[in-house]
Amino acid sequence: MAIDDVDRTLLAALQDDAGQSYATLGRLAGLSAGSAHERVRKLKASGAIRRTTVDVDPAEVGLGVLAFVLLEANSWMGDAPTVDALREIPAIQEAHIIAGPASVLVKVRTSTTEDLQATLRALHQVDGVTSTQTIVVLESFFERPPTVV
Numbered sequence: 001m002a003i004d005d006v007d008r009t010l011l012a013a014l015q016d017d018a019g020q021s022y023a024t025l026g027r028l029a030g031l032s033a034g035s036a037h038e039r040v041r042k043l044k045a046s047g048a049i050r051r052t053t054v055d056v057d058p059a060e061v062g063l064g065v066l067a068f069v070l071l072e073a074n075s076w077m078g079d080a081p082t083v084d085a086l087r088e089i090p091a092i093q094e095a096h097i098i099a100g101p102a103s104v105l106v107k108v109r110t111s112t113t114e115d116l117q118a119t120l121r122a123l124h125q126v127d128g129v130t131s132t133q134t135i136v137v138l139e140s141f142f143e144r145p146p147t148v149v
Contacts, residue, residue, distance in 0.1 A: 001043075001046035001048065001128075002044065003048060003148075005019065005083065006030070006031065006039065007039060007043060007048070007106055008028050008148045009028055009029040010025055010028075010029050010036065010039055010040060011043065011048065011049070011148040012148050013025055013028050013029070013047070014040070014052075015145050015148065017103055017129055018052045018053070018054075020096070022036045022037040022040070023036075024084075024130050025040070031103070033050075037126075041142065058109050062110040062111045063110060063111060064111070065109065065110045065111065065112060065113060065115070065136070066107075066108070066109055066118050066136070066137040066140065067107075067109075067110075067116055067134050067135060067136045068105060068106070068107055068108070068131050068134070068135045068137070069101055069106045069108055069109045069119075069120065069123060069124070069133070069134045069136065070098075070101070070102035070104070070128050070132065070133040070134075071103055071104040071105075071106065071123060071131075071132055072101070072102050072103060072129070072130050072132070072133070072137075073104070073128040073129055074105040074128055074129045074130050075127075075128040076103075077097065077103040077128055077129075078097045078103075079140065081127060081128065082104070082127070082128065083095070083124045085108065085125075086104075086126065087146060089119060089121040089122045089123065091108045091110045091115065091116075092106050092107070092108055092119070093107045101103070102133065106123070113136075116134075117134070120132055120134060131135040131142075
């Protein structure tokens with residue numbers, strides 16, 4: 001599906017507030033509420049909108065420790081067993097196969113540094129992982145969603 005300017009307007013508005021009514025979205029994009037609803041439905045069906053969610057402040061819900069962990073490995077980590085093992089660790093928010101000195105980069109959020117340490121222990125149990133390098137975030141300036149261009 002090709003994304004046009006109307007779709008971009010709808011996507012930007014939904015990223016700002018996914019709870020907006022279709023009437024409001026339609027006004028912003030120059031459409032009727034029904035047309036806005038149909039456009040959003042098609043954006044979901046095409047995969048341009050992967051999910052609708054709420055942006056929760058991690059610190060406010062007790063997940064104030066943020067870390068990025070590089071996983072070094074002795075074998076390829078891009079297969080289903082690795083994905084499954086990483087998904088089983090609740091503190092992992094994101095996991096990425098990367099190029100560079102490590103094989104995988106994970107984003108971890110925990111309540112305490114003790115919980116972070118437990119997560120690191122769990123990461124060391126994943127098949128193929130030989131070592132980890134952890135970067136603990138002291139302060140986040142900002143996080144932003146992808147910009148719809």
